[in-house]
Amino acid sequence: MLTESERWSVDPVLTVEHLTMRFGGLTAVDDLSFNVGRGDITALIGPNGAGKTTVFNCVTGFYKPTEGRIALRRGRGIPEAKVRELTDSGRQYIDADSGSIFLLERMADFKITEVAGVARTFQNIRLFGGMTVLENLLVAQHNKLMDASNFTIGGLIGLPGYRRAAAAAKDKAVDWLRHTNLLDRADDPASDLPYGAQRRLEIARAMCTDPSLLCLDEPAAGLNPRESAELNTLLKYIRDEHDVSVLLIEHDMGVVMEISDHIIVLDYGKKISDGSADKVRNDPKVIAAYLGVDDEEVDAIEEDLHIKKGPANAAPASTQGGAT
Amino acid sequence: MADPTASTLTNRPEGAERESEERREAARGEPPFVEAPQSDSRLVASLKEAGITAAIVAGLTLIFLAFRSDIATGGLDLLARPMLWLSWIAIAFVGRFMLSYFLFKAERPISGYFKRTQASSPAAGGIPFGKVFGILLLFVAFTLPFLLDTFLPSQNRYLLDLAILILTYVMLGWGLNIVVGLAGLLDLGYVAFYAVGAYSFALLSTNFGLGFWVCLPMAGLFAAMWGVMLGFPVLRLRGDYLAIVTLAFGEIIRIVLLNWYEFTGGPNGLLGIPKPTLFGLEFSRGEGSFSDFFGLEYSSVQRFVFLYYIILALALITNLVTLRLRKLPVGRAWEALREDEIACRSLGINTVNVKLTAFATGAMFGGFAGSFFAARQGFISPESFTFIESAIVLAIVVLGGLGSQLGVVIASVVMIGGIELLRNLTALQAVFGSDFDPTQYRMLIFGLAMVGIMVWKPRGLISSRSPSVFYKQKKKIGADLVAQGEGH
Numbered sequence: 001m002l003t004e005s006e007r008w009s010v011d012p013v014l015t016v017e018h019l020t021m022r023f024g025g026l027t028a029v030d031d032l033s034f035n036v037g038r039g040d041i042t043a044l045i046g047p048n049g050a051g052k053t054t055v056f057n058c059v060t061g062f063y064k065p066t067e068g069r070i071a072l073r074r075g076r077g078i079p080e081a082k083v084r085e086l087t088d089s090g091r092q093y094i095d096a097d098s099g100s101i102f103l104l105e106r107m108a109d110f111k112i113t114e115v116a117g118v119a120r121t122f123q124n125i126r127l128f129g130g131m132t133v134l135e136n137l138l139v140a141q142h143n144k145l146m147d148a149s150n151f152t153i154g155g156l157i158g159l160p161g162y163r164r165a166a167a168a169a170k171d172k173a174v175d176w177l178r179h180t181n182l183l184d185r186a187d188d189p190a191s192d193l194p195y196g197a198q199r200r201l202e203i204a205r206a207m208c209t210d211p212s213l214l215c216l217d218e219p220a221a222g223l224n225p226r227e228s229a230e231l232n233t234l235l236k237y238i239r240d241e242h243d244v245s246v247l248l249i250e251h252d253m254g255v256v257m258e259i260s261d262h263i264i265v266l267d268y269g270k271k272i273s274d275g276s277a278d279k280v281r282n283d284p285k286v287i288a289a290y291l292g293v294d295d296e297e298v299d300a301i302e303e304d305l306h307i308k309k310g311p312a313n314a315a316p317a318s319t320q321g322g323a324t
Numbered sequence: 325m326a327d328p329t330a331s332t333l334t335n336r337p338e339g340a341e342r343e344s345e346e347r348r349e350a351a352r353g354e355p356p357f358v359e360a361p362q363s364d365s366r367l368v369a370s371l372k373e374a375g376i377t378a379a380i381v382a383g384l385t386l387i388f389l390a391f392r393s394d395i396a397t398g399g400l401d402l403l404a405r406p407m408l409w410l411s412w413i414a415i416a417f418v419g420r421f422m423l424s425y426f427l428f429k430a431e432r433p434i435s436g437y438f439k440r441t442q443a444s445s446p447a448a449g450g451i452p453f454g455k456v457f458g459i460l461l462l463f464v465a466f467t468l469p470f471l472l473d474t475f476l477p478s479q480n481r482y483l484l485d486l487a488i489l490i491l492t493y494v495m496l497g498w499g500l501n502i503v504v505g506l507a508g509l510l511d512l513g514y515v516a517f518y519a520v521g522a523y524s525f526a527l528l529s530t531n532f533g534l535g536f537w538v539c540l541p542m543a544g545l546f547a548a549m550w551g552v553m554l555g556f557p558v559l560r561l562r563g564d565y566l567a568i569v570t571l572a573f574g575e576i577i578r579i580v581l582l583n584w585y586e587f588t589g590g591p592n593g594l595l596g597i598p599k600p601t602l603f604g605l606e607f608s609r610g611e612g613s614f615s616d617f618f619g620l621e622y623s624s625v626q627r628f629v630f631l632y633y634i635i636l637a638l639a640l641i642t643n644l645v646t647l648r649l650r651k652l653p654v655g656r657a658w659e660a661l662r663e664d665e666i667a668c669r670s671l672g673i674n675t676v677n678v679k680l681t682a683f684a685t686g687a688m689f690g691g692f693a694g695s696f697f698a699a700r701q702g703f704i705s706p707e708s709f710t711f712i713e714s715a716i717v718l719a720i721v722v723l724g725g726l727g728s729q730l731g732v733v734i735a736s737v738v739m740i741g742g743i744e745l746l747r748n749l750t751a752l753q754a755v756f757g758s759d760f761d762p763t764q765y766r767m768l769i770f771g772l773a774m775v776g777i778m779v780w781k782p783r784g785l786i787s788s789r790s791p792s793v794f795y796k797q798k799k800k801i802g803a804d805l806v807a808q809g810e811g812h
Contacts (some may be wrong), residue, residue, distance in 0.1 A: 152654045
């Protein structure tokens with residue numbers, strides 16, 4: 001068990017330490033620490049309102065965390081000392097010998113995607129509905145094309161460098177459309193696609209930003225079993241062929257248990273379990289959080305979780321009937 | 325599963341329970357069969373509708389038309405006018421009957437016919453209607469001075485002047501289209517940039533003696549700078565708030581121009597702005613002028629023709645640049661911003677820059693148009709840059725269809741040309757009597773026309789979006805799928 005947990009701690013792509021996010025009096029995420037292993041598919045699960053999406057928004061810069069450090073290592077084998085050096089320096093990122101380190105809590109949301117290479121999708125799909133599927137993927141390559149067009153001037157007069165870059169961007173988009181089975185819908189407006197296809201398109205669009213970490217917020221929500229199976233294949237393809245680590249939030253345990261290399265379980269903003277699918281599945285705290293427990297067990301579990309007795313102590317049982 | 329619900333069920337009275345069960349039972353089976361209502365024949369239905377319309381008109385106009393009170397000695401004199409009342413009812417009846425019988429209830433409704441031809445035209449493999457129409461318009465625009473000279477020599481000058489005005493609004497519309505149509509940022513103060521362009525040229529030329537062609541790019545740059553200055557404070561604003569701040573910005577510029585007497589001349593405006601020259605050749609009488617150089621006979625129309633071609637060239641540059649920008653990453657980012665700002669940020673797009681470039685580009689074209697305006701008028705004052713100008717330009721963009729270049733042209737011709745045309749509609753006097761003055765009603769007629777367009781085409785005349793790039797086939801995107809952006 002120890003060797004297993006070591007695996008994602010040895011050379012993590014993302015290290016979240018003591019992450020706390022407060023909204024006024026509400027502590028949505030409370031002193032959360034976890035690692036996302038390089039080349040892993042890591043799942044963040046938990047009952048509704050556990051703070052999963054808040055963690056996501058902190059990692060992708062949509063929220064500024066109240067406390068904590070979120071370090072992203074692009075490149076292998078970057079020593080801990082470098083991260084400490086960067087933290088002390090007050091800078092946003094630093095280049096090490098074998099890659100770069102980014103402190104995401106210091107960066108603006110668009111910079112996190114542009115510089116650090118963290119791409120994300122949304123729980124409620126956010127596509128550019130009035131633009132075609134192909135255009136959606138080209139917008140995702142904005143920064144690269146912007147450089148190639150010499151900040152529009154070169155593109156305006158049609159320099160060959162821009163034309164090459166534009167053709168390459170289109171090829172890349174077409175390639176992703178092929179992998180997501182959307183090529184025959186390339187010229188249709190994105191909001192005309194069926195739901196499952198929109199989910200795939202959003203993943204393809206995120207991948208077009210050349211990320212090193214892909215964050216997916218409930219990618220399987222609303223998909224039928226066949227589409228879920230396709231999603232599994234797509235995520236495995238992304239992990240294996242593109243060397244991209246995946247962090248996902250998911251309620252569909254079929255998807256989570258099948259593809260995840262590493263699962264982190266949150267409840268009330270705290271980590272209650274962390275490990276492989278097998279370990280998490282059999283963890284009594286996870287079962288308690290998801291299914292609720294008999295009355296006599298509540299006290300024991302609460303003691304275990306360090307939850308104070310009060311009005312909240314009935315809440316775990318109220319999540320009865322959650323996904324299994 | 326049953327335990328929690330059972331307790332509530334037992335509390336319910338038995339009768340209600342049975343009733344709900346019956347209802348559930350009824351819903352489980354086949355849907356209840358309802359005989360389709362017998363539909364009237366086309367004639368009867370139309371007559372019915374006409375009758376209802378006539379009754380409504382009768383009710384509404386009873387006290388307005390059927391009776392009239394006149395002041396008479398010792399009080400009021402009530403005058404009954406049954407014939408007038410009845411004739412109006414008859415007009416309403418016949419009008420509604422014709423509409424119902426031939427339009428709404430026709431076997432092949434006119435609107436349906438229109439839609440069908442539109443849908444079938446791209447499938448037929450021909451060149452799309454829009455392209456043909458655009459090329460035709462362009463041809464007419466290029467040859468207009470000669471066409472007018474040949475066919476309407478008596479009104480040549482007046483019509484050329486009108487064409488110049490229309491083209492100015494086309495250019496302003498195209499400029500605003502970048503901000504409102506593409507980037508989806510509602511700008512109610514666009515006239516500010518028009519004013520900045522006009523005053524830049526006027527001040528530079530009167531103070532430093534610079535010519536039109538030197539000042540033109542400078543005016544554009546100044547306006548772009550002011551666009552960025554407006555852009556910064558409104559970056560975080562969304563929706564109605566964005567619209568209000570841009571509106572205020574337009575007013576601030578006008579009021580500063582009005583009150584900064586030493587610099588701008590205040591309400592007296594600026595006089596003696598030089599006319600544009602053709603490589604130093606002036607359009608005037610005497611030596612060193614255009615007519616003298618080419619050995620032509622002097623005519624005041626020559627200057628108008630020259631101005632016409634300047635604004636035509638400026639407008640076409642605006643159009644070409646906009647069309648080109650749409651296919652570049654910056655243009656696509658504008659449109660993506662209109663669709664979803666948060667998604668833009670999640671893709672690493674700096675939305676601050678995207679907004680600022682949209683404001684600056686739109687403002688720059690407004691500045692060009694402004695300096696042309698100053699050159700054409702020879703005199704400018706803050707009165708030319710009131711809110712109504714912003715409103716007209718915005719109306720042109722909205723009526724034409726957000727983001728549509730051709731729509732802006734059609735809307736400008738209709739709006740600016742239409743207002744002018746209504747000035748000369750003496751034909752209406754035959755209908756409404758000789759004391760009818762069409763100029764007094766032109767705004768009313770114009771307003772009705774706008775309401776009509778918005779009812780008929782709520783997303784503007786050209787309400788489809790053409791994708792900037794395609795894989796196999798370029799398909800138009802219906803306006804119902806395209807987002808409108810902030811503040812609409």
